[in-house]
Amino acid sequence: MKRMWSPWRSAYIESFKKPIKSSRKGESIFTAARKAKDDDENFILWRGKYCFMIMNLYPYNSGHLMIVPYKQTPDIHKLSESVLREVMKASRLAMKALDQVMKPQGFNFGANIGRASGAGVDNHVHFHVVPRWNGDTNFMPVLGETKIISEDMRQTMLKIRKALTASRRGGKSRR
DSSP states (O other): OOOOOOTHHHHHHHHTTTTSOOSSTTOOHHHHHHHSSOTTTTTEEEEOSSEEEEEOSSOSSTTOEEEEESSOOSOGGGSOHHHHHHHHHHHHHHHHHHHHHHOOSEEEEEOOOSGGGTOSSTTSOOEEEEEEOTTOOOHHHHHSOOOOOOSOHHHHHHHHHHHHHHHHTTOOOOO
8 A cells, every 4th residue: 555645734734723813722724714804814715604615725736625614513414404505506606616717627526524534624524626637647746746736826716706706696607
């Protein structure tokens, strides 16, 4: 069995402790970001009734975002049908916006639930939406152990937000 060493995951979790201060012990980084007043500072793209959309600060690919229920729980079974319905609608909305902005050829969509599954934030269920392109894995991540994200995250965030707004107003998607 091959093993992949990914020390960046610890840096990812630790990075949220600096810009976002949790007011309660045990509060997830997502709950802290949701409570923060500055959506731009925290890369929050969209807020719904039961969940919100946030950029991943350590993306697998440019445009990697997450759908996060407001309710903090590590257990997907504790999310109501209403929450799960909105998560799916938000995921579709995210993919439509990413289609318009980034023109990916596919998506990875899913959740790592529990530490054993690879969840970096295991105290708050969340769902990843990762745009993918044919050939998006090349020699840099394979040999150089470096992933190149070709656009500033703030620029990506603003483009996705614009597309999300257009989608809610009836804009078109290519899918």
